[in-house]
Amino acid sequence: MTGDDRGVHVSVRGIVTTVGEERSVDTSHGTSELVEVGLERPEDTPTTVTLWGRWTETAAVLEPGMELLVTEPKREEYEGERSFSTTGDSYVVVEPDFLVNVTDVRQWVQCPRMYYLNKLSSVPLAYPVVKGTVVHEVFGDLLRGREFDEAVEDRVAEQALELGLLDYTAADVEREVAQNAQAIAGWLQQGRLADEDEWRSERLLVSETFGIKGRADAIRRGQPVELKTGKNLKSEPRFHDKIQAAAYALLLRERGVPADTGTLLYTKNEALDRDEFTGDFSPAKEFSIGDGLLRFVVRARNEIAAMEFDADVPTGYEADAKCEYCFEQDTCMVVSGRLDQESKAGQIGTAIPEDEREYFERTYDAIEAERDAAHDEFVKLWRQTPAERADDDRALVDLEPVEKRELPAGRWELTARRTSAAVSKIREGDYVLASDGDPIRGHAELATVERLGDEEVVLTADEPVDVHRLDVYPSDIGPSRLLTAVHDALLKGDERRKDVLFGRESPSFDPTDETFVDNNDAQDEAVRMAVTADDCALIHGPPGTGKTYTIAQAVRAMVERGERVLLSAFTNRAVDNALEAIRDAGFEDDDRGDIVRIGTKSGVREDMQDLRLRRHGDPQERAGELEDASVVAATTATCGSTVMREQEFDVALVDEAGQLTEPGTLAAVNLAERFVLVGDHQQLPPVVRADTDLSRSLFERLIDTHPDAGVLLDRQYRMSQRIQAFPSREFYDGKLRPATGAVAGRSLADLDHVDVTALPDSLRGGVSMVDTPGDDGRHTDAVEAAEVRRVVDAHLEAGLQPEEIGVIAPFRAQVAEITRDVPDDVAVDTVDRFQGSAKEVIVVSFVASDDLDSPIFEDYRRVNVALTRAKRSLVLVGDSDTLSTDEVYGRMVDWADR
Numbered sequence: 026m027t028g029d030d031r032g033v034h035v036s037v038r039g040i041v042t043t044v045g046e047e048r049s050v051d052t053s054h055g056t057s058e059l060v061e062v063g064l065e066r067p068e069d070t071p072t073t074v075t076l077w078g079r080w081t082e083t084a085a086v087l088e089p090g091m092e093l094l095v096t097e098p099k100r101e102e103y104e105g106e107r108s109f110s111t112t113g114d115s116y117v118v119v120e121p122d123f124l125v126n127v128t129d130v131r132q133w134v135q136c137p138r139m140y141y142l143n144k145l146s147s148v149p150l151a152y153p154v155v156k157g158t159v160v161h162e163v164f165g166d167l168l169r170g171r172e173f174d175e176a177v178e179d180r181v182a183e184q185a186l187e188l189g190l191l192d193y194t195a196a197d198v199e200r201e202v203a204q205n206a207q208a209i210a211g212w213l214q215q216g217r218l219a220d221e222d223e224w225r226s227e228r229l230l231v232s233e234t235f236g237i238k239g240r241a242d243a244i245r246r247g248q249p250v251e252l253k254t255g256k257n258l259k260s261e262p263r264f265h266d267k268i269q270a271a272a273y274a275l276l277l278r279e280r281g282v283p284a285d286t287g288t289l290l291y292t293k294n295e296a297l298d299r300d301e302f303t304g305d306f307s308p309a310k311e312f313s314i315g316d317g318l319l320r321f322v323v324r325a326r327n328e329i330a331a332m333e334f335d336a337d338v339p340t341g342y343e344a345d346a347k348c349e350y351c352f353e354q355d356t357c358m359v360v361s362g363r364l365d366q367e368s369k370a371g372q373i374g375t376a377i378p379e380d381e382r383e384y385f386e387r388t389y390d391a392i393e394a395e396r397d398a399a400h401d402e403f404v405k406l407w408r409q410t411p412a413e414r415a416d417d418d419r420a421l422v423d424l425e426p427v428e429k430r431e432l433p434a435g436r437w438e439l440t441a442r443r444t445s446a447a448v449s450k451i452r453e454g455d456y457v458l459a460s461d462g463d464p465i466r467g468h469a470e471l472a473t474v475e476r477l478g479d480e481e482v483v484l485t486a487d488e489p490v491d492v493h494r495l496d497v498y499p500s501d502i503g504p505s506r507l508l509t510a511v512h513d514a515l516l517k518g519d520e521r522r523k524d525v526l527f528g529r530e531s532p533s534f535d536p537t538d539e540t541f542v543d544n545n546d547a548q549d550e551a552v553r554m555a556v557t558a559d560d561c562a563l564i565h566g567p568p569g570t571g572k573t574y575t576i577a578q579a580v581r582a583m584v585e586r587g588e589r590v591l592l593s594a595f596t597n598r599a600v601d602n603a604l605e606a607i608r609d610a611g612f613e614d615d616d617r618g619d620i621v622r623i624g625t626k627s628g629v630r631e632d633m634q635d636l637r638l639r640r641h642g643d644p645q646e647r648a649g650e651l652e653d654a655s656v657v658a659a660t661t662a663t664c665g666s667t668v669m670r671e672q673e674f675d676v677a678l679v680d681e682a683g684q685l686t687e688p689g690t691l692a693a694v695n696l697a698e699r700f701v702l703v704g705d706h707q708q709l710p711p712v713v714r715a716d717t718d719l720s721r722s723l724f725e726r727l728i729d730t731h732p733d734a735g736v737l738l739d740r741q742y743r744m745s746q747r748i749q750a751f752p753s754r755e756f757y758d759g760k761l762r763p764a765t766g767a768v769a770g771r772s773l774a775d776l777d778h779v780d781v782t783a784l785p786d787s788l789r790g791g792v793s794m795v796d797t798p799g800d801d802g803r804h805t806d807a808v809e810a811a812e813v814r815r816v817v818d819a820h821l822e823a824g825l826q827p828e829e830i831g832v833i834a835p836f837r838a839q840v841a842e843i844t845r846d847v848p849d850d851v852a853v854d855t856v857d858r859f860q861g862s863a864k865e866v867i868v869v870s871f872v873a874s875d876d877l878d879s880p881i882f883e884d885y886r887r888v889n890v891a892l893t894r895a896k897r898s899l900v901l902v903g904d905s906d907t908l909s910t911d912e913v914y915g916r917m918v919d920w921a922d923r
């Protein structure tokens with residue numbers, strides 16, 4: 026038993042070991058089916074649970090290894106053995122930690138194949154979808170009391186970019202949306218007259234019992250309301266629409282709200298011409314939600330969870346769906362044909378080659394593993410205590426609500442005071458769960474972090490909430506976009522491109538003897554390859570070798586040739602750095618074309634805001650700005666967005682390619698005829714949650730497969746020769762050299778404002794080791810932190826400016842410990858956040874007193890990044906004995922200690 030044996034919410038939970046045959050038995054209520062399931066329980070004895078009646082349908086999808094939860098079971102003792110069986114109140118949940126979206130359940134009920142297709146290829150840019158979004162937003166606005174015309178106008182303007190790309194004018198869309206919204210407004214009005222309506226819009230509901238999550242369009246007097254922008258002239262809502270409302274009712278019930286009625290609002294009904302049709306024109310259709318329907322929802326959800334357990338592919342035979350009436354039939358047949366899958370609709374076209382199918386399946390599984398890992402993050406919202414969440418840097422706790430201010434459009438600005446200087450992953454611009462202290466069972470709202478100061482945090486949200494806690498919102502949009510990228514590359518991609526990606530053909534180049542960079546041969550060659558590549562070019566740039574500079578020269582040369590360029594990178598920072606270099610190269614002055622930066626306000630750096638494409642406004646203007654731009658810059662994640670997937674480029678240039686997964690890279694390169702990847706696979710690898718081969722970048726694989734398409738930038742403009750020596754030898758086969766004599770000879774003594782004689786002898790050598798015994802802290806080391814502070818102070822006293830000094834530590838806790846006592850302008854951060862930047866002086870705190878069990882040591886590439894941030898002086902602080910237990914770090918200590 027988990028939880029309280031005698032409590033109300035009793036349940037039995039375990040891992041399935043055996044699934045018996047279905048049997049019929051005669052009971053006092055007639056004949057009934059049953060299946061016995063063996064369960065292993067982590068902290069209890071193994072047991073058996075008998076699933077009765079329609080729960081045998083769930084038993085049919087069960088397999089050993091799956092986790093099973095049965096609520097409200099009956100307990101039986103027989104000859105000392107305890108067993109369980111379902112009761113009339115029970116729910117049976119397969120893999121309860123796998124969170125299925127309500128919209129997925131709806132789709133699955135329509136056709137399991139449709140659910141699968143939707144996973145592979147996210148929603149394309151299409152007018153009905155955009156209009157649907159606008160109507161939903163207007164609905165929310167009306168609920169919050171916003172004025173009708175203003176809401177329609179503003180929400181249409183918000184979708185200007187999408188609408189413009191689809192060639193719709195604002196006036197046309199406003200007219201149509203107004204018609205749809207009229208139905209809602211009228212219906213709302215009736216409720217208001219009765220003066221008993223209690224509404225709230227867009228509610229996020231996550232169920233820890235049923236493994237379901239979703240956002241209900243609205244809750245009215247505790248009952249779910251779903252909006253559909255279609256018509257329905259029958260008196261009953263459509264079955265799959267009912268399923269959606271019923272799922273929300275289930276989640277509300279879990280919270281103790283007695284939801285038993287669903288309402289579907291078909292907004293188009295009111296807009297129809299009544300003379301043409303006969304039928305039920307009322308937009309709102311209510312239906313009652315009984316236990317049978319709720320159990321149906323859970324069984325459908327179980328089918329999805331069971332299928333995802335071993336990443337099976339549904340065939341469509343699972344459902345009664347009629348393929349000939351399905352508007353997805355063609356797509357379904359094409360996907361079945363290309364991937365040689367069995368499907369009810371049948372196959373058309375020829376299958377992609379064996380190796381591509383194998384790649385597809387392997388990558389699909391790896392992405393699904395990422396999705397599972399994202400789900401684990403959700404589960405932590407209720408499994409971990411607030412303190413554990415805070416320790417994991419995934420929450421800010423102990424906030425005190427200060428103010429709730431209503432904003433003009435009915436949204437809210439929420440201010441809370443921070444009671445500690447705790448660190449977390451939460452940043453300005455992030456989407457977070459703002460809650461009263463319990464993000465799952467309490468009151469929680471999805472909110473945007475507008476400002477995050479040391480004292481205060483300011484958020485905006487649809488509804489007011491007393492903010493006591495913020496949690497990172499574990500979105501799974503990432504995996505969905507990755508799947509789409511793989512689908513687009515393999516099923517829709519160009520054949521020649523795939524020949525190159527799969528190593529069947531070598532990339533070709535169209536030679537030119539033009540010179541692009543006159544003082545650096547490797548850079549010159551890199552730009553030449555980038556400009557003349559028919560398929561792809563790979564630029565390997567170790568630290569400080571002018572990757573950004575090379576990218577700027579390449580983009581300039583490409584635009585000069587009349588090409589349209591997509592400039593992308595893993596992080597916003599790299600995108601903005603590249604743009605800065607392009608501007609520095611005089612791009613705009615030459616009037617060669619426009620640059621457009623796509624990103625959120627908080628994601629884009631201040632000095633690039635003028636390039637940022639605004640989304641609000643007139644459709645034709647917004648779309649024109651994007652379509653006319655000769656350079657479009659965005660992160661690779663944004664390249665997977667609906668709008669970007671519609672764009673076409675001659676060439677995609679992707680920076681930080683060593684940090685991108687294969688599908689992450691494909692999201693950008695899918696949009697262009699040819700591509701250039703720039704990166705360094707000896708620095709940080711792709712960040713992935715699950716241990717799969719997604720952690721190897723496409724860049725690294727292609728450098729291996731097509732060495733001739735690659736070029737190494739071998740001259741670095743950053744580090745003194747003394748600093749460069751070790752990383753060059755260990756990580757770049759000794760090929761890295763200083764670009765000039767001046768770079769080679771760099772030292773603190775060159776800086777006019779620095780008096781080197783004021784530094785202790787031990788810190789004058791360019792690379793130094795400060796040996797500390799350390800303390801026993803796991804994530805912090807106070808002794809080491811104190812030493813780091815002394816080193817920083819010594820440099821400040823010698824005249825260095827705080828902003829010329831950087832400190833790198835492996836854990837955020839150590840970062841916080843050090844930050845407390847050094848001046849604000851000294852940058853203190855983890856390796857991951859230091860990649861791509863450099864300082865005159867870098868101090869590295871290793872926090873290793875007993876073993877090398879820390880993120881910085883997981884991978885030599887992290888240490889490489891840490892060591893190569895320094896220009897003139899590098900100070901390593903740590904326990905040299907512990908460090909020397911590893912061969913590479915032993916050599917590092919010898920080098921530093923020289």
Ligand SMILES: Nc1ncnc2c1ncn2[C@@H]1O[C@H](COP(=O)(O)OP(=O)(O)OP(=O)(O)O)[C@@H](O)[C@H]1O
Binds near residue numbers: 548566572863
């Ligand atoms: N060919 C060149 N001639 C003169 N200066 C150059 C040249 N290439 C690069 N530089 C200079 O070297 C410095 C480092 O270049 P850049 O920032 O492009 O390096 P990077 O490889 O992008 O660095 P990181 O490793 O941090 O990504 C810059 O100040 C840049 O202006």
